[in-house]
Amino acid sequence: MWVLKVVGSATAQWAISLLQVGTNAANMSDETKKNQASGTDAPTGLGSTSRRSFLSRIGTVGLMITAAPITRAALPATPESTSTPAPPSPPQTGMPVTLRINGTEHHLQLDPRTTLLDCLRENVGLTGTKKGCDHGQCGACTVHINGHRVNSCLSFAVMHEGDEITTIEGLGQPGNLHPMQAAFVACDGYQCGYCTSGQIMSAVALMNEPCGPNDADVKELMSGNICRCGAYSNIVAAIQSVRQKKLSESSSVAKAKADK
Amino acid sequence: MNTFEFTRPADVTSAAAVAATANTAQQGAEVRFIAGGTTLIDLMKLNVEQPHTLIDLNRLPLADVETLSDGGLKIGAMVRNSDLAHHPAVLRDYPVLSQALLAGASAQLRNKATTSGNLLQRTRCVYFRDTAMPCNKREPGSGCGAINGFNRMMAILGTSEHCIATNPSDMNVALTALEATIHIQNSQGTRAVPINEFYLLPGNTPERETVLEPGDLITHVTLPAPVPGSKSFYLKLRDRASYEFALSSAAVIVKIENNRLAHVRVALGGVGTKPWRSREAEQALEGATLTESSFRSAAEAALKDARPQTQNGFKIELAKRCLTHALKVATQTV
Numbered sequence: 225m226w227v228l229k230v231v232g233s234a235t236a237q238w239a240i241s242l243l244q245v246g247t248n249a250a251n252m253s254d255e256t257k258k259n260q261a262s263g264t265d266a267p268t269g270l271g272s273t274s275r276r277s278f279l280s281r282i283g284t285v286g287l288m289i290t291a292a293p294i295t296r297a298a299l300p301a302t303p304e305s306t307s308t309p310a311p312p313s314p315p316q317t318g319m320p321v322t323l324r325i326n327g328t329e330h331h332l333q334l335d336p337r338t339t340l341l342d343c344l345r346e347n348v349g350l351t352g353t354k355k356g357c358d359h360g361q362c363g364a365c366t367v368h369i370n371g372h373r374v375n376s377c378l379s380f381a382v383m384h385e386g387d388e389i390t391t392i393e394g395l396g397q398p399g400n401l402h403p404m405q406a407a408f409v410a411c412d413g414y415q416c417g418y419c420t421s422g423q424i425m426s427a428v429a430l431m432n433e434p435c436g437p438n439d440a441d442v443k444e445l446m447s448g449n450i451c452r453c454g455a456y457s458n459i460v461a462a463i464q465s466v467r468q469k470k471l472s473e474s475s476s477v478a479k480a481k482a483d484k
Numbered sequence: 485m486n487t488f489e490f491t492r493p494a495d496v497t498s499a500a501a502v503a504a505t506a507n508t509a510q511q512g513a514e515v516r517f518i519a520g521g522t523t524l525i526d527l528m529k530l531n532v533e534q535p536h537t538l539i540d541l542n543r544l545p546l547a548d549v550e551t552l553s554d555g556g557l558k559i560g561a562m563v564r565n566s567d568l569a570h571h572p573a574v575l576r577d578y579p580v581l582s583q584a585l586l587a588g589a590s591a592q593l594r595n596k597a598t599t600s601g602n603l604l605q606r607t608r609c610v611y612f613r614d615t616a617m618p619c620n621k622r623e624p625g626s627g628c629g630a631i632n633g634f635n636r637m638m639a640i641l642g643t644s645e646h647c648i649a650t651n652p653s654d655m656n657v658a659l660t661a662l663e664a665t666i667h668i669q670n671s672q673g674t675r676a677v678p679i680n681e682f683y684l685l686p687g688n689t690p691e692r693e694t695v696l697e698p699g700d701l702i703t704h705v706t707l708p709a710p711v712p713g714s715k716s717f718y719l720k721l722r723d724r725a726s727y728e729f730a731l732s733s734a735a736v737i738v739k740i741e742n743n744r745l746a747h748v749r750v751a752l753g754g755v756g757t758k759p760w761r762s763r764e765a766e767q768a769l770e771g772a773t774l775t776e777s778s779f780r781s782a783a784e785a786a787l788k789d790a791r792p793q794t795q796n797g798f799k800i801e802l803a804k805r806c807l808t809h810a811l812k813v814a815t816q817t818v
């Protein structure tokens with residue numbers, strides 16, 4: 225019974241975070257954001273439990289239940305005792321690296337094998353960037369390097385000293401969404417939401433790339449972002465709505481200039 | 485992934501010096517240059533590549549595109565695929581290169597992938613990528629899993645009994661048709677290798693893919709001046725409309741004089757163990773009329789030595805139709 229309840233709240237929490245368009249830092253207090261930026265596991269509104277440690281605990285309980293016939297004796301009697309110990313903090317070895325992420329400098333010690341994706345998620349705590357395939361085939365990990373979109377899974381973090389790195393958290397926040405985030409909400413450009421932050425990062429970068437006016441042009445340039453739910457038509461609609469708005473704004477600015 | 489030492493050399497000379505300490509510059513090299521990383525990091529995660537040292541080229545001044553005094557183009561090794569595809573000189577003088585680049589990978593991969601990295605892009609053969617499987621390219625002497633296995637994507641030209649893996653690049657096909665030259669620097673000096681001599685057929689040594697030796701660093705690629713009045717086109721056929729490797733592709737450059745073909749260059753992709761220059765097709769087309777039957781004859785000549793595997797026989801006809809259609813588009817006779 226306890227497990228069911230907790231799973232229910234986890235789902236609710238998931239749903240909430242999806243509505244916030246993949247921004248994990250979305251509804252966090254300044255203190256939380258500071259924690260996150262410094263790499264600590266930040267609480268997200270379920271008491272003192274972070275979403276990540278909470279979900280991993282659920283995973284542990286789920287595993288135990290699956291393996292119940294052989295591990296029943298080991299199944300803890302009370303919910304409290306199911307808590308797994310906090311993961312040990314990463315050893316302070318490796319290369320000293322300073323990364324500029326969403327306008328903030330982070331001084332890190334990184335194993336050179338750390339991909340930019342893992343660094344963002346595990347070392348910096350910016351979990352809005354998602355790990356899908358981890359081989360450059362799905363686009364879920366798309367971030368901006370100096371304004372250009374790239375797959376963060378196919379880059380080592382140590383290669384990015386001096387670069388301006390932007391993640392979904394750096395685009396906008398609830399109450400102050402980036403127009404592309406707002407358009408994805410308005411057009412329902414997602415279902416499960418897992419690919420959404422990558423889709424939005426890709427779409428925002430697309431605005432500054434050569435791209436023809438048609439839906440087919442957008443689809444071609446968005447082909448590096450896979451959506452298993454198949455929300456493609458709504459994603460294209462979201463992107464086209466932002467492009468239309470930008471087009472009409474720039475033409476009205478041009479008109480205003482001409483009128484002067 | 486095995487751990488490695490990450491180094492960031494100050495200049496090309498010191499980058500080449502570090503690389504010269506390796507025993508090979510081919511499969512399994514202990515020292516690897518890293519540019520965009522889109523192939524190398526992928527293969528390191530799969531343990532197909534396990535270098536103990538990485539040399540980061542991203543800070544070296546190799547990212548310029550310059551027009552040469554002879555009208556040709558010099559493309560730095562570190563020019564990103566997206567920058568090259570949209571470069572005004574490429575769009576104006578070498579549209580086939582721009583089209584090939586934009587047909588490859590995805591927008592975010594093209595923002596990372598570089599000219600020299602794409603030259604050295606590795607095969608997508610599933611047996612090469614899976615260390616549990618035999619592969620003569622990855623582990624010489626272990627056998628070829630593809631020959632009697634899943635070989636629908638594999639090559640039909642240039643294969644051997646040891647390897648049938650396809651070169652997956654689109655850019656390399658266009659550069660082959662454009663007769664690019666690859667410029668290499670090492671501690672002894674510099675040398676220039678025509679692209680058609682840069683890649684090796686698998687033969688008995690599929691682990692050797694190029695002429696590169698330890699310490700060789702590709703610094704740039706040059707293209708000859710465009711032939712005045714010529715037209716070029718890249719056609720790629722694949723299982724889905726975008727973000728997929730070629731089943732068959734064709735890069736063609738043609739010049740028409742008095743309603744006949746006066747200058748023709750043909751390269752095929754997706755069907756060869758290396759980017760496939762077809763002199764047979766070029767000879768068949770030289771002086772030919774602009775008719776579908778001459779294009780089809782050239783396509784027959786290009787594929788006359790094709791050897792199908794159990795699952796990829798369809799590629800022979802597909803490649804013929806691909807080349808025929810590319811010629812029709814380039815000559816505006818569609």
